[in-house]
Amino acid sequence: MSRSYVNQSTLSSKLGWSEATGRKWITEFQEFLPPKIVGKSKMYDDNAYKVLVTIKQLSEKKFTRGRILEIFKEEGVPQSVDEIEKIIKEYSVLDEEGQALVDSIPSLKDLIIPLLNVMSDKKPFIASMLNKGVAEYLSLTENQLSISYPDSKETIFTSRMRASRFSLQKQGYIEEVSTHTYQITTEGTELLNNNNVNIHEEIEELEKVIDPIEVIQENVEEIEEEVVNRLVNELKKAHWRRLETIVVELLTAMGYGDGQVTQRINDGGLDGIIKEDKLGLDNIYVQAKRWENTVGRPEVMSFSGALDAKAARKGIFITTSSFTKGAEEYVERLESKKIILIGGRKLAKLMIENDIGVSVKKKIVIKEIDFSYFEGE
Template identity: 25%
Template sequence: MTEFHDLPQDEQRRLIYPEIIRVVRLLGGRATRAQIREELKNSSRVIDVETITAEKDSPNRPGETFRPFDFPFYMSIKDLVFTGYLSDEDRHTVALTDKGREVDMNSWDLTKEVFKPARAEWNRRAKRNKQLREANSENSVQPVETEAPVPTVEQAEDTGDAIEQTEMSLPESEDPETEFQSRLHNALMGLTPIRFEEFARELVKEMGVTIDPDLGIKATGDGGIDGFGYVTGDDFRTTRVAIQAKRWQGTVSSPEIDRFRGAMDKFNAEYGIFITTSDFSQDAVRASRSYTRMVTLINGTKIAELVRRYHLHTQEVTAWVLDDDFFHPDRV
C-alpha cells in the first residue's frame, strides 16, 4: 500500500476533501481548522494519526519543525472554499455551505467538481501575485505582503526543498492559530525537561488544580509522576490528581498510559492528566478511557488552546490585513 506522502498531490487532496466535509458535518457544520485536524486524528479511517502528526526538520528555520500533512490539508480546505463547499468565516473558522451540506459523497466527482476548478483559481491567484510584484518593482516600491505567495499546482506537485518551503509558509498564513501553535511547540521543545514539568504544573494549576508542593517535584525519584494536586468540588469532596508531562517529538503510545496509571496507583490518585508536546496514538486514547480511573490527555493542540484561554506566558495581539480581491488594481 502506497504511503500517503508518496501519493501525488492531487490524490492526497482527493482523499482529504471528503474527510473534511465529513468532519465539519460531525462538528455541527462549523469548526476551526485546528478542530478539523484534531477530529481527523480521532475518527478518520482513511488517514492515520501518524500521517497527520508526523514532523520534519525545517530546511529554512534551524531548530524548528513542520508537519508535511499541513500543506495538502490547508490546500484542500482552500480548494473547498474556492469551489463553494465551505465558507471562510474568519482566518480560523470555516463553515459548511448549502452545497457542502447537500453533496452526496458517494457520487461526488472530486476531480471535476473540486480539484480542477480549484487548480484554475490557484493559478489565477499566482498570476495576480506575479503582476502585483512586477508592478511594485516597476514603481520602485517595496511590496507589502498581505498573504504568502500562492503556489501554482504545478509547483505544489514538485518534490524537494521548494515544497517544504511552501509548506512552511502557506499553513501559517492561512491560519494564525496554527502559526501560534507551531511557535509555542518550538518554544516548549526548547525548554529543559525540568522547566517543561514546571510549565505543565503551572498549566494544570490554571485549570483549577491545587498543586502539592512536595509530590512529583523532584527531578529524579518522583515515583513516575511530574506533579500532584487536588481538586475540591462543590460538594467539598476532594479528588487526588496525578500529572505526567512528556516533552516528546514522537507519538505517545498506550504502554505509556498504562505505566502512568501504575504510578497513579502508588499515590492513590483517582484522576490523571497526561500532557505532551506531541500527540497520542488511537490506542493511547482508548487506554486513557479504560477502567474506572480516567486519564485526561492534553496534546500540543490542546496545550495551545489552554495557553490562550488562560493567557499563560502569552499576550494577545490583533492584526489587520487587506482584502486583496477588493483592492486588486485590475478590479473595475
C-alpha cells in the first residue's frame, strides 16, 4: 500500500496552522519529521502529521518548543493517547489539579454569547467591568478567575476575554467607544436575536479571527525560546572557570549580595560565595557545573555535605543540564538548610531577565488610539 504525501503548506493547513506557523514547527522538529524529497520540494506522510498533532497537543498545554524537543529526545515521540497523557502528567507546567482548573475555564467561543448578553443593554463597559460581568454571568469561581500559566502576568480568563473582545470588535459586533471601553453594535444585538444555528456558525467564524497582538506575543515567545536555546549552548561551551564567573555575576545582578568566585584549590566543592551583607555574616554558597548528563541525587547530596562543612544554611546548585526528580525531591525534604537547584534553561532565562550575556537587538512600540485627543470643541 503506497503512502500519501503532502507538502508543507497542506500539512500546516491540516493542523489548523498558518503556513508561517507550520513552517516554524516543522523546521524545529525536522529530525522527527523526515521528509521525502520530490524535486525541490519536501513532502510529508501521515506519520509526520501524527507527530505534529502530538506537538500541537503539547503546545496547547503550554509546553514550549524547547521543552517538547527535550522530551522527544529523552522519551522519544509518544505513540499513543496513553503515552501523551503520561507525558502531560509528568512534565506539565501545571499539576493535575491546576490543569483541571484551566480546562474548566470557558474558551473563546464559550465567552462570545455571555459577553454580548452582558452588553445587551447597549451601555458602554470598560474591560474590567465586562470581565466581572461575564464572570458573574457564568458563575466562575475565584480560582478560575485568578489562575495563570507559569511566567505569565495575565490570568487565563483575562487573556481569553481579551481575545473574545478582539474577535467581536473585528467583526463589527462591538466597538471601542473610548480607551478600553466597549459598546454593543446593532449587528451585535441582531446576532443575539438570531437562531441557534446562525449563532453557532458565526461563532465558528469568530474563532478564526486572529488577534495580531497574540501573533506578536507568540513570535516574541519564539524568539525568546531561541535565545534560551542558544544561551544554553554557549554556556555548555564556556570554560568551567568562565561559567563560575557568569553565575556569580548573575546572582550579584539579581541583588543577592556581593559575589566572588572561590580559589581554584581547596574550595571544598564550592565555586562561589555570595555575601548577603557587607560583613559576610550570612553567605550563600554556589556550585556551578558544566554538565551534559542529568544531575542526580548523589551529586546534590555531596553539595549539601560541602555546605555542612561550612556550617552554611543556603546553597545554589547550578548546572547547564537538568536535575533528576530524585535530586529535586531531596532538596524539598531538607529542613536544616535551603538548596536551590537551577538547570540550564532556567539559568538562561534568568540571564535574559537580568541582561547577563545578552543585549537589546530591537525595541518595538505598539500604539493605540488616544480617544481623549478628539474630545472637546
